[in-house]
Amino acid sequence: MLRIAICDDEEKDRENIWSLVHEVEEKWKTEFYVSSFSSGEALCEDLEKNKYDIILLDIIMKGISGIDTAKKIYSMDIESYIVFISSYDQRLRELFGTKTLAFLDKPVNAKQVEDVLLQVDALIKKDKENVFLFTANKVQQFVYLKDIIYFESRHQKIEIVTIDDRIIIYDTLKNIWNTLESKDEFLMPNRSYILNLRYAYMDSANSFNISKLDMKVSIGRKGKNTTTQRYLEFLRRNRL
Numbered sequence: 001m002l003r004i005a006i007c008d009d010e011e012k013d014r015e016n017i018w019s020l021v022h023e024v025e026e027k028w029k030t031e032f033y034v035s036s037f038s039s040g041e042a043l044c045e046d047l048e049k050n051k052y053d054i055i056l057l058d059i060i061m062k063g064i065s066g067i068d069t070a071k072k073i074y075s076m077d078i079e080s081y082i083v084f085i086s087s088y089d090q091r092l093r094e095l096f097g098t099k100t101l102a103f104l105d106k107p108v109n110a111k112q113v114e115d116v117l118l119q120v121d122a123l124i125k126k127d128k129e130n131v132f133l134f135t136a137n138k139v140q141q142f143v144y145l146k147d148i149i150y151f152e153s154r155h156q157k158i159e160i161v162t163i164d165d166r167i168i169i170y171d172t173l174k175n176i177w178n179t180l181e182s183k184d185e186f187l188m189p190n191r192s193y194i195l196n197l198r199y200a201y202m203d204s205a206n207s208f209n210i211s212k213l214d215m216k217v218s219i220g221r222k223g224k225n226t227t228t229q230r231y232l233e234f235l236r237r238n239r240l
Contacts, residue, residue: 003051004055004117007039022034043069085103132148148161150217151176153191158173177194184230184234
């Protein structure tokens with residue numbers, strides 16, 4: 001089930017988009033969870049407690065604009081895909097960066113809405129294929145890689161810290177790194193941690209900052225150049 005947020009300060013436009021989303025819902029014979037908001041402020045307040053797969057966001061609104069709303073969402077480490085609703089030309093669109101999934105031109109039509117929902121649905125399914133498998137209580141389980149913030153080695157145990165949970169497993173960080181080294185979003189800055197670069201950034205030559213948890217992780221002397229190079233390669237491939 002896709003979770004969709006619609007944010008537009010014009011009631012008529014909100015109702016139009018809601019109607020088009022409902023058409024796709026009926027065509028796909030599925031059910032969406034849809035919420036609508038009349039301002040960026042209201043949307044950001046709701047995002048503190050609710051999650052959405054996709055946010056359909058008008059650019060020009062009273063109060064804070066769609067651009068400033070998107071910046072606020074990014075600063076909150078929200079993983080939603082953002083689709084701007086606008087009449088901006090392509091040159092201006094390029095300024096918004098790769099975190100923007102798409103643009104819908106006003107007046108929005110049914111094909112635009114269905115195409116972007118198909119795109120999001122495919123991305124979500126792809127994310128679900130990327131999982132970390134582990135055994136706990138003699139049962140094989142998994143967690144989505146995109147939800148993992150970091151792994152920490154603790155006295156022959158590993159703590160997996162995710163956006164929603166903390167999981168203890170019996171393994172070694174070396175074994176886990178052998179599994180994850182091919183995933184460019186993961187990095188091992190020292191012998192005690194593996195970080196997900198979705199949530200960590202290098203704040204100095206000697207440490208990473210995990211802003212979501214207000215914590216720092218030091219960079220080990222051994223392999224420091226390799227760590228820095230891997231981080232820079234991640235930034236190049238995922239330039240915002």
